[in-house]
Amino acid sequence: MSSPVAFVWLNDELLPASQACISVHDRGLLYGDGFFETIRAENGSPWFLSEHLNRLRAAAEVFRIPFPQGIDWQARVERLLAANGLTERLAAVKILLTRGEAIDLGLPAASRPTLIIYARPYTPPGPGEYAAGWPVAIFPEPRTTFLGRYKSLNYLFYLAARQYALDQGAREALILESDGLVSEGAATSIIFVRDGRYFTPQAPSALAGVTLAVLARAILRRNIRLETKPMALDELRQAEGLWLVNSLMGVMPVAAVDGQAVRLAPEATDFLQDCLTSEVTLSIPL
Numbered sequence: 001m002s003s004p005v006a007f008v009w010l011n012d013e014l015l016p017a018s019q020a021c022i023s024v025h026d027r028g029l030l031y032g033d034g035f036f037e038t039i040r041a042e043n044g045s046p047w048f049l050s051e052h053l054n055r056l057r058a059a060a061e062v063f064r065i066p067f068p069q070g071i072d073w074q075a076r077v078e079r080l081l082a083a084n085g086l087t088e089r090l091a092a093v094k095i096l097l098t099r100g101e102a103i104d105l106g107l108p109a110a111s112r113p114t115l116i117i118y119a120r121p122y123t124p125p126g127p128g129e130y131a132a133g134w135p136v137a138i139f140p141e142p143r144t145t146f147l148g149r150y151k152s153l154n155y156l157f158y159l160a161a162r163q164y165a166l167d168q169g170a171r172e173a174l175i176l177e178s179d180g181l182v183s184e185g186a187a188t189s190i191i192f193v194r195d196g197r198y199f200t201p202q203a204p205s206a207l208a209g210v211t212l213a214v215l216a217r218a219i220l221r222r223n224i225r226l227e228t229k230p231m232a233l234d235e236l237r238q239a240e241g242l243w244l245v246n247s248l249m250g251v252m253p254v255a256a257v258d259g260q261a262v263r264l265a266p267e268a269t270d271f272l273q274d275c276l277t278s279e280v281t282l283s284i285p286l
Contacts, residue, residue: 039093192236
């Protein structure tokens with residue numbers, strides 16, 4: 001039996017993936033000159049689409065890439081999910097924006113950026129993983145680039161960090177700032193609890209996580225603030241609860257750091273998961 005045809009958006013055309021081609025001179029390919037967002041979709045609808053688009057737009061503005069105008073993003077994503085038969089299951093949607101073709105170095109003006117949107121089935125971690133938590137490993141190479149604040153196509157650092165973690169028998173890598181303080185996960189933001197208060201690391205080169213912002217908004221509705229503070233490795237290991245969060249898997253407890261057990265807080269995990277779910281309900285368009 002042949003595999004179903006996958007469809008992608010390439011600029012303003014919905015095409016079979018086999019027909020979607022970009023130039024070998026595209027700067028996204030040559031230099032990683034572009035940005036992306038990964039979005040969870042359920043029952044044919046993307047989660048927190050406006051928040052992801054705002055982050056993508058902000059990065060494009062900083063790096064002088066024209067942001068596409070006149071697009072009904074909700075309709076475009078929903079049409080893509082339908083074309084790929086993903087309206088009745090979980091899916092991951094990826095939006096990529098590159099500078100397109102431009103010869104000069106620096107950040108040259110480009111008359112036609114490249115926009116790609118594709119979707120694939122997504123299978124989240126099983127209930128047992130959420131209950132047991134993930135082991136994580138500290139990546140030994142601190143990050144020293146301001147690019148960490150943006151979801152750039154220059155992603156090799158994070159792929160190397162994740163592979164380091166896998167090689168250590170862990171599931172995620174934790175990234176350090178240049179001063180050795182905790183920043184974020186390779187593909188996740190971090191939340192921890194201490195004395196009943198919720199924190200996220202104060203980290204100048206960390207990505208502003210969409211799910212982190214959604215959770216901050218959700219717990220504020222319950223009169224609890226998500227605070228920021230510098231986080232040393234010793235504090236991380238002594239946290240009363242530690243979680244990884246991102247747009248696809250939601251809230252994942254951390255069970256161990258470099259082989260050292262971390263306290264699980266199942267009630268707090270349930271609280272954070274409930275907060276996230278409540279915001280999904282609020283964000284669904286009428």
